[in-house]
Amino acid sequence: MALEHLFQGSALNAVDAKGRVSIPAFLRSVIERRGDARTITLAKHEAFPCLSAYDPAYAALKHAKLERLLEKEETNPEAELEYQQRNLMAFAATEEVPYDSSGRIVFPPMMRRKGQIGDVALFLGTGETFQIWNPQLLLDEARIPEDLKDIARYRLEERGQS
Amino acid sequence: MALEHLFQGSALNAVDAKGRVSIPAFLRSVIERRGDARTITLAKHEAFPCLSAYDPAYAALKHAKLERLLEKEETNPEAELEYQQRNLMAFAATEEVPYDSSGRIVFPPMMRRKGQIGDVALFLGTGETFQIWNPQLLLDEARIPEDLKDIARYRLEERGQS
DNA sequence: TAAAATCCCATAAAATCCCATTGTATCCCG
DNA sequence: CGGGATACAATGGGATTTTATGGGATTTTA
Numbered sequence: 001m002a003l004e005h006l007f008q009g010s011a012l013n014a015v016d017a018k019g020r021v022s023i024p025a026f027l028r029s030v031i032e033r034r035g036d037a038r039t040i041t042l043a044k045h046e047a048f049p050c051l052s053a054y055d056p057a058y059a060a061l062k063h064a065k066l067e068r069l070l071e072k073e074e075t076n077p078e079a080e081l082e083y084q085q086r087n088l089m090a091f092a093a094t095e096e097v098p099y100d101s102s103g104r105i106v107f108p109p110m111m112r113r114k115g116q117i118g119d120v121a122l123f124l125g126t127g128e129t130f131q132i133w134n135p136q137l138l139l140d141e142a143r144i145p146e147d148l149k150d151i152a153r154y155r156l157e158e159r160g161q162s
Numbered sequence: 163m164a165l166e167h168l169f170q171g172s173a174l175n176a177v178d179a180k181g182r183v184s185i186p187a188f189l190r191s192v193i194e195r196r197g198d199a200r201t202i203t204l205a206k207h208e209a210f211p212c213l214s215a216y217d218p219a220y221a222a223l224k225h226a227k228l229e230r231l232l233e234k235e236e237t238n239p240e241a242e243l244e245y246q247q248r249n250l251m252a253f254a255a256t257e258e259v260p261y262d263s264s265g266r267i268v269f270p271p272m273m274r275r276k277g278q279i280g281d282v283a284l285f286l287g288t289g290e291t292f293q294i295w296n297p298q299l300l301l302d303e304a305r306i307p308e309d310l311k312d313i314a315r316y317r318l319e320e321r322g323q324s
Numbered sequence: 325t326a327a328a329a330t331c332c333c334a335t336a337a338a339a340t341c342c343c344a345t346t347g348t349a350t351c352c353c354g
Numbered sequence: 355c356g357g358g359a360t361a362c363a364a365t366g367g368g369a370t371t372t373t374a375t376g377g378g379a380t381t382t383t384a
Contacts, residue, residue, distance in 0.1 A: 014365070018339095022364050041170070044309065063168065063289055081305060084209060088310055091170040092286035092293075096188070103363075106339075110316050176375070180329090184374050187339095265373075268329080 003057060005033045007125035012135060012155035015119050019107040023099050024123050027130055031055040042111045042132075043094040048144075049137050051115035054129040062090060120159070122152055165219065167195045169287035174297060174317035177281050181269040185261050186285050189292055193217040204273045204294075205256040210306075211299050213277035216291040223290075224252060282321070284314060 011024040023040065031040065034057040041059050045052045066086055073079035097105045107117065115132060122133040135152050138144055173186040185202065193202065196219040203221055207214045216224075228248055235241035259267045269279065277294060284295040297314050300306055 016365070016367095018367090020365085025363060059168070059170075064164070067164070081209070085305070085307055087288045088286065089307060091168065091289045092172050093310055093313055095171050100341075102365085104365085109320075110313070113316070178375070178377095180377095182375085187373060262331080264375085266375085 003034060003061070003128055005030045006127045007130040008127070009123075009125045010151055010155060011123045012152075012159055013121055013123065015107060015112075015117060015121055019109065019112060020104045021107060021121050022102070022104050025103060027123060027125060028099070028103055030125075031057075034058075039096050039098045040105065041094050041096045042108065042115075044111075044114045045131065048131070048133075048141065049116060050131050050133040051111060051117070052129055053132055056096075058128055059090075066090065122155060124148075165196060165223065165290055167192045168289045169292040170289070171287045172313055172317060173285045174314075174321055175283055175285065177269060177274075177279060177283055181271070181274065182266045183269060183283050184264070184266050187265060189285060189287065190261070190265055192287075193219075196220070201258050201260045202267065203256050203258045204270065204277075205251075206273075206276045207293060210293070210295075210303065211278060212293050212295040213273060213279070214291055215294055218258075220290055221252075228252065284317060286310075 007027055007030050009024070009026050011026075013022050013024065015021045028038075031037070034055055037056040040053050040055055043052045066083065070079065070083045095108045095111055097108060099105045111117075116134050116137060117132065118134055118136075120135060122135040122138060124131045124133065133152075135156055138152050139149050169189055169192050171186070171188050173188075175184050175186065177183045190200075193199065196217055199218045202215050202217060205214045228245065232241065232245045257270045257273055259270060261267045278296045278299060279294065280296055280298075282297060284297040284300060286293045286295065295314075297318055300314050301311055
């Protein structure tokens with residue numbers, strides 16, 4: 001089982017005084033082709049100082065996978081604990097936010113802080129999910145390929161001179 | 163068989179002098195999309211020092227699952243006993259409470275004690291069900307992932323400084 | 325009839341909706 | 355093919371509604 005439509009591309013959008021951000025239209029179109037919802041789920045990324053984001057279709061897939069894992073090892077008490085922990089991380093440590101008719105979400109303050117997002121947000125498609133970065137943190141991150149940083153620099157420039 | 167709408171997110175709400183608590187709106191909306199009831203069922207969590215909570219739709223699902231398990235092993239007397247025990251826990255050891263038009267329940271005193279809930283309650287969505295914690299007990303619990311404790315700390319801070 | 329449970333109203337803060345503007349990409353038609 | 359006209363994306367700001375919560379009044383129950 002895999003998702004047919006994949007997130008790709010990049011964009012740099014403003015976060016306004018109310019904490020609102022436009023989700024780039026090219027990401028929204030993927031969400032709406034995958035399902036009929038108009039919401040995204042936000043989580044702290046496990047490895048990078050950024051946020052991970054995805055749509056309900058991906059969330060359902062992830063949940064089903066967890067369930068199947070549990071049923072396979074249902075008698076093992078250790079597996080039971082790990083299931084509880086993963087479930088908490090997958091659901092309690094995430095926030096689902098709807099986007100409005102103009103394609104904006106309001107950033108939940110907790111997620112905004114966890115992702116250290118300031119007044120601009122860099123969106124990066126990564127296939128099944130996408131990421132939201134403070135562009136400066138991406139430029140400072142040693143594990144990010146230089147070519148990707150070039151893209152971030154381009155987006156910053158593009159915005160700066162307009 | 164799976165539930166379409168899942169509980170997710172976190173919130174820290176006050177328990178007032180009368181024992182009333184607001185069920186966070188984002189949890190209520192899931193309950194009302196799953197069915198047309200406006201009640202939640204409370205139980206002591208099997209593994210953690212907190213309460214487990216869910217809606218009538220989930221209770222029905224759980225009951226059906228138990229029934230199927232029994233039928234599969236109908237000849238096994240041990241299975242029969244286990245079924246009786248689980249059934250007792252699922253129904254006798256729980257309390258169903260309605261929430262009012264403003265989204266509040268009054269905490270049944272027994273459950274409040276079993277969950278050791280003081281004057282604040284931390285709500286954590288976990289997919290099919292959600293949990294209600296005394297936030298301090300969550301911070302003290304070794305089996306809870308640190309990232310989730312960070313969220314609890316954030317919710318406490320958010321409330322404390324306002 | 326006293327205690328307890330329930331209902332009802334009030335309010336401040338926060339979240340949401342609605343409308344307006346601008347810039348850019350796209351379309352269309354002579 | 356030029357040049358408007360159109361559509362859509364991103365963004366700002368004000369108005370409205372919901373949410374979380376407190377407190378009093380009223381009803382139930384023992």
